[in-house]
Amino acid sequence: MNRDTFWWRLRSSLYATLAGFGWQRRPAHAVLTRRDPWWRRIWHVFRPESAPPPMAYSGPPPWVQPSESELGVAVPLREVLASGEGVVIGLIDCVVYSTGFEFRIAVRSKRDVDSAEMGFGPPPPYGPDRSDRELTFGIQFADGSAALTGGRPGPEFMAQWKMHAEGREPSPSDGPLLMPRGGGGGGKRYDFTYWVWPLPPEGKLTFLCEWKARGLGPTSHEVDAAAIRRAGASSKSIWSDG
Numbered sequence: 126m127n128r129d130t131f132w133w134r135l136r137s138s139l140y141a142t143l144a145g146f147g148w149q150r151r152p153a154h155a156v157l158t159r160r161d162p163w164w165r166r167i168w169h170v171f172r173p174e175s176a177p178p179p180m181a182y183s184g185p186p187p188w189v190q191p192s193e194s195e196l197g198v199a200v201p202l203r204e205v206l207a208s209g210e211g212v213v214i215g216l217i218d219c220v221v222y223s224t225g226f227e228f229r230i231a232v233r234s235k236r237d238v239d240s241a242e243m244g245f246g247p248p249p250p251y252g253p254d255r256s257d258r259e260l261t262f263g264i265q266f267a268d269g270s271a272a273l274t275g276g277r278p279g280p281e282f283m284a285q286w287k288m289h290a291e292g293r294e295p296s297p298s299d300g301p302l303l304m305p306r307g308g309g310g311g312g313k314r315y316d317f318t319y320w321v322w323p324l325p326p327e328g329k330l331t332f333l334c335e336w337k338a339r340g341l342g343p344t345s346h347e348v349d350a351a352a353i354r355r356a357g358a359s360s361k362s363i364w365s366d367g
Contacts, residue, residue: 198356211235221356225322267328
């Protein structure tokens with residue numbers, strides 16, 4: 126047996142063995158010449174396929190967060206939503222965009238707040254049910270539609286996210302949606318930011334609050350939605366091309 130025949134039989138045997146493990150032979154034009162070392166002649170079999178091109182990202186849907194092309198318009202809101210023995214829940218820092226608005230909640234206490242009183246910790250099934258302890262907020266529009274949330278997205282938001290995952294998009298008539306946007310703190314103060322979509326209709330906008338761990342029962346506080354709607358109409362894109 127000459128050398129060429131030996132290498133041909135060895136290569137054929139190798140291909141047959143690799144095929145049994147699911148390998149596929151590359152096109153003949155990918156094979157190097159026999160003048161190259163044997164390890165280079167079989168490298169194309171082991172070489173991984175090139176990675177697929179990255180998927181295009183069009184950004185989050187407009188109902189999830191403020192528009193990335195707007196700075197928003199501030200609306201002066203400084204309201205006490207609820208107060209009890211040694212604790213106050215305040216509404217501050219409202220910023221309005223063309224599609225909705227953000228507001229910040231300030232928690233102030235005379236004594237250090239235990240994180241368990243805030244409802245912090247892993248949700249079920251990895252942790253205990255903290256729904257009877259966490260600080261809960263809600264929004265109610267003048268037409269009676271409402272949304273509630275604690276430290277995680279509420280059922281209204283999750284229902285719309287499921288719709289988005291199925292290729293459908295909610296309409297403003299499906300609102301309001303209330304989404305926690307982050308926050309934190311420690312000791313005697315905590316601050317949290319929330320996003321509301323869409324802009325409220327004309328009439329009263331009601332903020333709801335409850336904190337059972339600190340004895341704060343359900344409370345409501347009304348503001349006029351007109352100022353928020355005017356601010357939303359004046360919020361423009363920072364880019365000249367839209």
